[in-house]
Amino acid sequence: MEFMATTTQGMEDVTAEEIKELTGRRVERRKGRVEFEGSLKEMYRVNLRARCVNRVFLILQKRKAETLKDIYRISREIDYMWIISENQSFAVRATRVGEHPFTSPEIASEVGRAIIESFRDSTGKRLKVNLEEPDVEIYALLVDDDFVLSVNTTGESLHKRGYRKYQHHAPIRPTLASCLLRYSGWKPRNSLLDPMCGSGTIPIEAVLMAKKCMNHRDFLFKKLKIHDKEIFEKEKKIEERGENPKRIVAMEISPKHLEGAIENAERAGVLDFIDFIEGDAKRMEQYLDLSPEFLVVNPPYGIRSSRKRAIRDLYEGFLKSAERISGESLLVVITAAEKEFKESLKKINGEVIEERYVLYGDLPTKVFKIILG
Ligand SMILES: C[S@@+](CC[C@H](N)C(=O)[O-])C[C@H]1O[C@@H](n2cnc3c(N)ncnc32)[C@H](O)[C@@H]1O
Numbered sequence: 476m477e478f479m480a481t482t483t484q485g486m487e488d489v490t491a492e493e494i495k496e497l498t499g500r501r502v503e504r505r506k507g508r509v510e511f512e513g514s515l516k517e518m519y520r521v522n523l524r525a526r527c528v529n530r531v532f533l534i535l536q537k538r539k540a541e542t543l544k545d546i547y548r549i550s551r552e553i554d555y556m557w558i559i560s561e562n563q564s565f566a567v568r569a570t571r572v573g574e575h576p577f578t579s580p581e582i583a584s585e586v587g588r589a590i591i592e593s594f595r596d597s598t599g600k601r602l603k604v605n606l607e608e609p610d611v612e613i614y615a616l617l618v619d620d621d622f623v624l625s626v627n628t629t630g631e632s633l634h635k636r637g638y639r640k641y642q643h644h645a646p647i648r649p650t651l652a653s654c655l656l657r658y659s660g661w662k663p664r665n666s667l668l669d670p671m672c673g674s675g676t677i678p679i680e681a682v683l684m685a686k687k688c689m690n691h692r693d694f695l696f697k698k699l700k701i702h703d704k705e706i707f708e709k710e711k712k713i714e715e716r717g718e719n720p721k722r723i724v725a726m727e728i729s730p731k732h733l734e735g736a737i738e739n740a741e742r743a744g745v746l747d748f749i750d751f752i753e754g755d756a757k758r759m760e761q762y763l764d765l766s767p768e769f770l771v772v773n774p775p776y777g778i779r780s781s782r783k784r785a786i787r788d789l790y791e792g793f794l795k796s797a798e799r800i801s802g803e804s805l806l807v808v809i810t811a812a813e814k815e816f817k818e819s820l821k822k823i824n825g826e827v828i829e830e831r832y833v834l835y836g837d838l839p840t841k842v843f844k845i846i847l848g
Contacts, residue, residue: 479534484507557701563610587604756789759797769804787818827844
């Protein structure tokens with residue numbers, strides 16, 4: 476079988492690496508997703524253990540399509556009997572990327588019609604549509620003229636980890652936080668600091684990664700006709716030896732956010748592994764008793780123009796302080812204020828070893844990897 480796993484655009488290589496490690500399979504990169512071949516075992520494994528992935532889909536068909544007619548024809552040719560039972564309901568979700576003279580709902584409607592007709596031809600039965608809570612969720616993706624029809628095996632996106640008791644106003648997606656940690660090269664044996672931790676997502680994800688915690692949810696694959704309970708239970712029982720991280724420190728200037736981060740860490744079951752400090756990232760040396768080997772941070776971006784000056788001051792103050800506490804530390808930063816960050820960087824001795832474009836929701840951002848002097 477062929478699967479695709481969705482991820483943050485710009486982090487496909489990091490996600491491919493994670494899936495390769497988990498499955499031992501070759502993984503192909505696409506825009507915002509990766510593809511790999513495998514059996515049910517690999518699909519269960521990625522759903523249970525991947526930390527960078529949002530959803531895993533079973534690919535039914537991959538073809539070129541330019542018109543709605545093409546989409547209908549391709550979807551109509553597929554036999555759905557091996558996936559859906561006649562008493563089950565289904566829904567089609569569609570996403571479109573690029574210029575097309577039709578909309579995503581129109582794609583969903585064509586695919587839905589094709590599925591009903593194909594299924595009726597094979598069984599004489601009409602499938603029920605349930606857009607709210609379907610048993611089987613079909614996903615139609617059109618990127619320019621690349622059409623992929625697939626089945627959602629995950630259900631709700633894996634970025635919804637379930638530990639966000641406290642909701643920050645600008646949180647990072649946990650799956651993106653995990654991508655940043657992997658991208659940085661941080662390992663549990665290294666010390667780690669997030670100096671502007673907000674609601675604590677980056678440090679929490681670091682502990683969950685170190686301890687190799689599994690994802691929990693009501694996976695949609697359980698409702699698929701091909702689901703094999705025995706293989707799934709076996710996969711779930713495999714004990715992956717995690718480890719306690721060496722030292723993880725989370726700093727935040729706002730007492731309210733820090734309190735929220737502590738609540739979230741508690742909910743995630745990782746409170747004992749993170750030191751929370753109320754402090755100012757512009758003066759980190761005043762609060763810290765360590766020189767962190769890794770800093771991974773999602774600072775404010777100051778999107779509004781009135782905030783640009785303040786953001787430049789914050790970035791400059793933070794980078795100078797990072798330089799003071801660094802012993803050749805590695806810094807990974809995600810920011811939408813690229814200009815302000817680059818200007819601030821000129822004030823220190825950091826060496827940018829890589830920068831890349833990452834789509835953070837709808838927001839274009841830059842991720843920098845820097846060795847601090
Ligand atoms: C984009 S948010 C981080 C969100 C976080 N990654 C999460 O998932 O919740 C940036 C955070 O930096 C904090 N911050 C701003 N200036 C700071 C400073 N000088 N020192 C420490 N934290 C600061 C803000 O209060 C805010 O919570």
